[in-house]
Amino acid sequence: MTLTDLAVLYGIAGVACSIAVLRKEHGSGSGTAIWSAIATVPLWPLWAPFVLATPRTRERPRHPPRESASAGHPAEASDRAQSPRSATTRSADGARARIEVALDESVKAVAGTPMSQVFSRQVAQRISAEVAAVAVRMEELGSLASSPGLDPAASAARVAELSRAGAPERTIATARLQHESLLRLEKLRATDGEALDELADLLEALRAQLLVARYAGSPSDGTGAIVSEVWARLEGLGAAFEGGA
Amino acid sequence: MKSFEGSVFDVTLMSRILRAPADVAADCRDDRDASAMARNALIAIVVGSLLFGAAVGSWHGGAQTFFAAGKLPIVMLATLVVCAPAFYAVSAVFHRPWSARSVLSLMLVSGARFSLVLLAATPPLWLLINLGASYDLSKLAASFAYGLAGLAALTLLVRGLGDGPGKRSMIALMMAIFLLVGAQTSWMLRPYLGTPGVQHVVLFTREREGGLVYQLWKSVEHVVDPARPGDRP
Numbered sequence: 001m002t003l004t005d006l007a008v009l010y011g012i013a014g015v016a017c018s019i020a021v022l023r024k025e026h027g028s029g030s031g032t033a034i035w036s037a038i039a040t041v042p043l044w045p046l047w048a049p050f051v052l053a054t055p056r057t058r059e060r061p062r063h064p065p066r067e068s069a070s071a072g073h074p075a076e077a078s079d080r081a082q083s084p085r086s087a088t089t090r091s092a093d094g095a096r097a098r099i100e101v102a103l104d105e106s107v108k109a110v111a112g113t114p115m116s117q118v119f120s121r122q123v124a125q126r127i128s129a130e131v132a133a134v135a136v137r138m139e140e141l142g143s144l145a146s147s148p149g150l151d152p153a154a155s156a157a158r159v160a161e162l163s164r165a166g167a168p169e170r171t172i173a174t175a176r177l178q179h180e181s182l183l184r185l186e187k188l189r190a191t192d193g194e195a196l197d198e199l200a201d202l203l204e205a206l207r208a209q210l211l212v213a214r215y216a217g218s219p220s221d222g223t224g225a226i227v228s229e230v231w232a233r234l235e236g237l238g239a240a241f242e243g244g245a
Numbered sequence: 246m247k248s249f250e251g252s253v254f255d256v257t258l259m260s261r262i263l264r265a266p267a268d269v270a271a272d273c274r275d276d277r278d279a280s281a282m283a284r285n286a287l288i289a290i291v292v293g294s295l296l297f298g299a300a301v302g303s304w305h306g307g308a309q310t311f312f313a314a315g316k317l318p319i320v321m322l323a324t325l326v327v328c329a330p331a332f333y334a335v336s337a338v339f340h341r342p343w344s345a346r347s348v349l350s351l352m353l354v355s356g357a358r359f360s361l362v363l364l365a366a367t368p369p370l371w372l373l374i375n376l377g378a379s380y381d382l383s384k385l386a387a388s389f390a391y392g393l394a395g396l397a398a399l400t401l402l403v404r405g406l407g408d409g410p411g412k413r414s415m416i417a418l419m420m421a422i423f424l425l426v427g428a429q430t431s432w433m434l435r436p437y438l439g440t441p442g443v444q445h446v447v448l449f450t451r452e453r454e455g456g457l458v459y460q461l462w463k464s465v466e467h468v469v470d471p472a473r474p475g476d477r478p
Contacts, residue, residue, distance in 0.1 A: 043322065043326070046326060046353065047287070
């Protein structure tokens with residue numbers, strides 16, 4: 001095969017990818033789709049995956065969907081309201097709301113001051129995105145906890161029941177493993193919740209520091225330290241996310 | 246995070262690629278805004294290498310400036326195209342089973358960092374050539390800029406790989422692949438500076454010249470000892 005043959009094959013693949021891009025973005029009806037298709041012809045190995053493949057990115061809704069406590073049987077609704085998932089969601093939502101308010105007010109506090117370089121709106125958006133990712137993870141973990149067969153209380157009862165019934169050791173070991181795994185999931189969820197609460201406290205402290213700096217007319221000594229601490233906590237959240245994903 | 250919402254080119258992202266490579270690398274791994282990052286990275290790669298190519302080609306001047314400006318983006322993109330599957334496979338082998346989008350975006354933003362450094366090196370190179378730098382000095386200066394850009398891209402790539410088993414082996418393997426492919430691709434599309442003593446400009450050279458490393462070594466010899474007899478006209 002010569003270089004020309006290879007180039008022809010490459011071009012054919014490029015045209016095929018380009019057609020696929022046009023078909024996929026047919027609904028968008030903008031010039032962007034055409035430019036994207038044109039770029040795909042020579043650059044299909046680099047560009048086509050971004051246009052054709054589905055992103056595996058985690059959805060980060062600003063307001064995660066909440067389950068309706070009024071839906072279904074009243075007893076079930078009550079159970080759900082008491083479930084770890086609902087408690088976690090409430091806790092995460094509360095922390096997120098505090099964080100959003102603190103971020104917004106911090107950005108307003110530094111507007112027009114030298115501190116706006118330290119704490120810009122972009123920084124606030126980034127923190128908000130990280131927090132949203134953790135909230136989504138907590139939502140996912142909460143959903144798991146309420147799934148059939150993944151309830152730690154039920155798995156504990158199962159271990160006890162098997163032990164009482166004198167089941168083989170191997171069966172009990174399997175049930176114990178299942179229970180321990182579910183407890184770890186629960187712990188992960190609790191850790192995330194605590195981390196979000198701590199971050200919310202920290203950001204509220206940062207907001208207060210920035211307000212002091214604004215009205216005192218000079219940057220407060222503690223502000224830089226708190227900003228560094230915020231980034232450290234965010235890295236911690238990111239590490240927890242990576243480890244759990 | 247975009248400072249210029251809706252604009253074709255995201256200047257903030259370029260700033261982050263230069264100033265916060267770890268952040269950008271994490272975004273690539275997590276597939277956050279991967280399409281936007283890829284689009285901006287491709288634009289940066291083309292623009293940066295085009296201008297650097299023009300500066301290199303200005304040593305000869307005339308049509309060579311345009312030829313070099315056109316060829317350098319092709320070298321960059323062709324290298325990335327050839328290396329992309331290898332990078333994907335190597336990362337999977339070394340326990341990093343990332344999606345194609347993550348791998349490609351990491352590679353593209355590394356390429357963008359490379360091109361941004363080339364862009365930064367363009368004015369000094371242009372100045373050097375305008376001050377009458379010799380063929381060999383210009384070639385070495387351009388190679389030095391390329392090396393510097395490669396180091397800048399490597400730091401982003403290393404941060405993108407994160408901690409994990411086989412990190413050093415993976416870096417060594419990736420460097421070897423990029424160097425081999427990049428060197429071969431650029432060698433195939435030479436000349437960029439033009440040929441000393443030859444007035445007419447050619448788009449591609451098909452003469453046997455002993456390879457890239459040999460030519461760089463000859464340039465070092467000529468810079469150190471200009472009176473040394475060589476195989477150059």
